[in-house]
Amino acid sequence: MAKATKKQALGRGLSALLKDPENDINSVEDKNADKLVGNIVELELDKIEINPFQPRTNFNDETLKELSTSIKEIGVIQPITVRKLEFDKYQLVSGERRLRASKLAGLKTVPAYIRIANDQESLTMALVENIQRQDLDPIEIALSYQRLMDEIKLTQEQLSDRVGKKRSTIANYLRLLKLDPIVQTGMRDGFISMGHGRALINVDDPQKQLEVYEKIVGEGLSVRDTEKLVRAINNPASATEKEVKGSNVLPGYIADELQGISEYFGAKIDVKVSGKGRGKLIIPFSSEEDFKRIKKLISSEE
Structure with missing residues (x-):
């Protein structure tokens, strides 16, 4: 208990230090910077702006409410990470769910680690850290990879080293961005898996791709069934009789009435x-x- 009180008091002390204009810390060389790095600081929520590099765009309201309830009961267990923009102004690097849930819980401050980083470093930190999370959907991960490559000028090989993923894995994610936007949205919403998406990439005709997507969703096709269906569409002459039957993409006039x-x-x-x-x-x-x-x-x- 005494240890926790000491740690909390340290956070309040650093908060006061950061509000002193005469001790404005903007680099690791500045006075008192050593007191800041590696310690948890209590920051006011209204001093923190959202990270424009955040790869996550979908936030489930129900899980946010659950996290908010937990924060009301036991507080924020894992501090967020921010970078210093200017005097008493910060930008989120990671932890947007915790930040949103803290606001929802009515908190005024949140525990945070402060980093001193430029825009490129902040982008790298935010994207790399978020890519490692298990709850990003495949399209969010693909967009993060693409943004790292575009804005930091990384090749797939360099990106592989940076995020610790095989180059083939990165290439498979990036290919998902070639899918029709409707199919991408279906993947983000959980109607189809990444395996379905990888199979659909091989359907070049956009209209046919959408027809297959509707069949996957409507009939609950497995990834293997989808792969067979795509093979039958691309190579009708060599498809087996079973695969040809599986390639039964319904005309619009039937698909529109089938649910009814x-x-x-x-x-x-x-x-x-x-x-x-x-x-x-x-x-x-x-x-x-x-x-x-x-x-x-x-x-x-x-």
Whole structure:
């Protein structure tokens, strides 16, 4: 308990030091800079601006509320990291969820580590640190890689060394940015996985790519099924009969009505369509009672 009190008091003391214009610290060479580096400082929330280099763009409201509740109960366990902009002004480097949740909890200050870095260093720190997180979606990671390469002028090899990832891994993420924006949004929202996205990249026709995407989402295709479907589309002559059947991308007039038909019958309706436009509806049933229910629905339409 005494140790925690001492640490908290140190943070308040450094906060007071940072508010003294005569002791403005802007580099590691400045007086009292050694007292700042490596220590936790209590900073006022309204003195911290959001990091423009933050790769995360989606913040789940429910998880933010949960974190806010936790902060109200036990405080901010892991300090955020900021960089000094000017006297008594700071910019977030990492920890935006903690910062947002702290504001939501009604806190006035937040524990922080202060770094002294220029724009490029701040960009590198923010992106590299966030890339290592487990909860970024594939598109956020891809955009972070692309931004590091564009703004810091890194090659894929140099980026590989900087973030500790294989060059092939980085290349696979970057290729996702070639997907149609609708497909990218679907990946960010969790409707499809990175594996689905990697398979869809091989469909050059944008319209066909969207048709396959809709089939993945509508029918819950696995990554393996998607890969087979893409192979059948790209190489119809060499595709196996099973793969050709799996390549049954529905015409728009059927896809638009399929959900309504499934809802009417209370079952997931499967549709098979031939190249000549002929097809069939497959209505599954789970029991004799379910079969009679469906039969009654069909009879009522006659």
